[in-house]
Amino acid sequence: MATGRTHRPATRSRGIPEATVARLPLYLRALTALSERSVPTVSSEELAAAAGVNSAKLRKDFSYLGSYGTRGVGYDVEYLVYQISRELGLTQDWPVVIVGIGNLGAALANYGGFASRGFRVAALIDADPAMAGKPVAGIPVQHSDDLEKIIQDNGVSIGVIATPAGAAQAVCDRLVAAGVTSILNFAPTVLSVPDGVDVRKVDLSIELQILAFHEQRKAGEEAASDGGVPTAAARGESADQGPDGDMPAVMPA
Amino acid sequence: MATGRTHRPATRSRGIPEATVARLPLYLRALTALSERSVPTVSSEELAAAAGVNSAKLRKDFSYLGSYGTRGVGYDVEYLVYQISRELGLTQDWPVVIVGIGNLGAALANYGGFASRGFRVAALIDADPAMAGKPVAGIPVQHSDDLEKIIQDNGVSIGVIATPAGAAQAVCDRLVAAGVTSILNFAPTVLSVPDGVDVRKVDLSIELQILAFHEQRKAGEEAASDGGVPTAAARGESADQGPDGDMPAVMPA
DNA sequence: CCATCTTTGTGCACGCGTTCACAAAGACAT
DNA sequence: ATGTCTTTGTGAACGCGTGCACAAAGATGG
Numbered sequence: 001m002a003t004g005r006t007h008r009p010a011t012r013s014r015g016i017p018e019a020t021v022a023r024l025p026l027y028l029r030a031l032t033a034l035s036e037r038s039v040p041t042v043s044s045e046e047l048a049a050a051a052g053v054n055s056a057k058l059r060k061d062f063s064y065l066g067s068y069g070t071r072g073v074g075y076d077v078e079y080l081v082y083q084i085s086r087e088l089g090l091t092q093d094w095p096v097v098i099v100g101i102g103n104l105g106a107a108l109a110n111y112g113g114f115a116s117r118g119f120r121v122a123a124l125i126d127a128d129p130a131m132a133g134k135p136v137a138g139i140p141v142q143h144s145d146d147l148e149k150i151i152q153d154n155g156v157s158i159g160v161i162a163t164p165a166g167a168a169q170a171v172c173d174r175l176v177a178a179g180v181t182s183i184l185n186f187a188p189t190v191l192s193v194p195d196g197v198d199v200r201k202v203d204l205s206i207e208l209q210i211l212a213f214h215e216q217r218k219a220g221e222e223a224a225s226d227g228g229v230p231t232a233a234a235r236g237e238s239a240d241q242g243p244d245g246d247m248p249a250v251m252p253a
Numbered sequence: 254m255a256t257g258r259t260h261r262p263a264t265r266s267r268g269i270p271e272a273t274v275a276r277l278p279l280y281l282r283a284l285t286a287l288s289e290r291s292v293p294t295v296s297s298e299e300l301a302a303a304a305g306v307n308s309a310k311l312r313k314d315f316s317y318l319g320s321y322g323t324r325g326v327g328y329d330v331e332y333l334v335y336q337i338s339r340e341l342g343l344t345q346d347w348p349v350v351i352v353g354i355g356n357l358g359a360a361l362a363n364y365g366g367f368a369s370r371g372f373r374v375a376a377l378i379d380a381d382p383a384m385a386g387k388p389v390a391g392i393p394v395q396h397s398d399d400l401e402k403i404i405q406d407n408g409v410s411i412g413v414i415a416t417p418a419g420a421a422q423a424v425c426d427r428l429v430a431a432g433v434t435s436i437l438n439f440a441p442t443v444l445s446v447p448d449g450v451d452v453r454k455v456d457l458s459i460e461l462q463i464l465a466f467h468e469q470r471k472a473g474e475e476a477a478s479d480g481g482v483p484t485a486a487a488r489g490e491s492a493d494q495g496p497d498g499d500m501p502a503v504m505p506a
Numbered sequence: 507c508c509a510t511c512t513t514t515g516t517g518c519a520c521g522c523g524t525t526c527a528c529a530a531a532g533a534c535a536t
Numbered sequence: 537a538t539g540t541c542t543t544t545g546t547g548a549a550c551g552c553g554t555g556c557a558c559a560a561a562g563a564t565g566g
Contacts, residue, residue: 025462052443056555063515071514071561088462089469103360110356113441113458157468182464188366190305198467200460205366207453209278209341211435214451215410216342309525316545324531324544
């Protein structure tokens with residue numbers, strides 16, 4: 001998961017495994033594309049290919065929702081779109097606030113995928129008084145002093161944190177106190193929240209570091225086996241770094 | 254995972270489980286914070302709390318790297334920072350290109366966490382000729398015609414895709430052909446890549462949908478049990494939607 | 507109405523990840 | 537040097553997720 005999930009103690013909600021829930025949006029996207037092309041039905045094999053998963057896994061995932069397929073034919077695209085949307089709660093309107101309108105916050109506000117599926121940017125909030133009133137993506141930025149009032153007036157239960165790391169926990173606390181129970185955190189910090197509040201984090205830096213790990217491993221293996229075309233990474237200054245550092249290095253203290 | 258991981262067939266690289274690799278950056282961040290506060294040593298219990306994980310899990314994670322702790326004392330912060338950095342490949346320099354300099358791409362280019370740990374934005378690439386030469390985050394945007402040359406000249410092996418969904422696969426193909434072997438994808442599409450290429454995806458829309466699922470579940474449970482303070486979500490127009498829709502709904506065809 | 511063929515839904519086995527619980531190891535005081 | 541106390545490192549059990557493989561279901565053609 002490019003995304004780390006919260007450390008919920010395996011709360012299998014309503015019998016649907018967490019791993020399945022995480023894949024439903026993927027299926028929904030593929031199905032929506034099919035729907036736009038007016039494809040009436042789709043087999044588990046085709047849909048699985050479009051979503052990039054195993055077909056057995058997809059069938060098992062759908063089996064948690066109920067028996068929505070027809071043997072010998074496949075799944076009705078429109079019907080499945082509706083069922084998954086309903087299961088994910090996308091048939092209702094979710095007002096969302098974005099806190100921290102810097103580069104990232106502005107990018108999120110402008111992001112089209114927001115409005116597309118039940119999500120509506122109810123307000124943009126920033127701590128900088130100079131930002132107040134300035135429109136971003138057509139929505140005027142409001143000052144964070146009014147955070148609680150904004151949350152309550154709009155019935156917001158989902159908050160997006162795009163502030164610097166230092167401000168994230170304080171913002172989080174205020175959001176939760178005001179009634180927000182789901183938080184999407186872009187700040188590079190571990191947020192602590194009371195039980196019953198969900199936090200998901202998106203962390204660019206962590207994703208890059210995971211890629212770097214695998215990249216290093218690939219470069220190391222390649223240098224060892226010397227097979228295949230040399231990658232762009234395997235050039236120049238790798239002389240001082242062994243491919244697999246097993247030496248004790250410099251033990252401090 | 255905000256993060257969904259690639260469907261690699263459980264490639265346990267060098268004996269370090271994938272789940273552990275995904276947590277190493279988290280530990281590294283907590284350790285760096287300790288290091289800046291000049292804390293000399295830390296116990297698994299303290300560090301686990303800071304990283305938001307179970308202490309036994311943390312110890313097992315570290316055990317894959319080697320025996321770097323001292324019983325009765327804990328872990329040497331500086332030493333551990335170095336070991337994890339080395340394991341993740343952050344002791345070397347990773348030039349990165351960002352393709353697609355829209356709102357998101359610009360936000361990524363400006364993101365400080367990029368440069369902080371071994372990553373260096375080598376180039377910004379966009380398909381819009383009007384963008385060419387315009388500086389973003391102090392780096393002039395280059396046209397995508399020169400993509401292959403840029404990759405090769407800079408020895409880039411990690412690419413970030415921040416283009417619209419429609420362009421993502423084509424950009425991906427060109428990146429891979431030019432020698433990129435790790436891709437961080439922000440476009441809402443499933444990318445198909447040859448073996449040996451890692452893809453991690455960051456998908457705002459998917460994260461929000463997962464939150465919506467849990468949010469809906471919470472609202473449903475609350476309406477059923479009627480315990481605790483009503484959340485901001487449990488207001489108004491939930492009359493037409495049963496808390497647990499088990500009725501057959503409208504079966505098409 | 508029957509045979510055939512396609513595709514779903516799922517029982518089952520396997521492997522990974524998590525957590526508990528404890529023995530081994532070392533620091534530290536006396 | 538010896539005992540005590542803290543904390544690591546890990547064996548073992550458990551649970552979840554994945555994928556195979558197949559029986560059941562239904563469509564389709566004759």
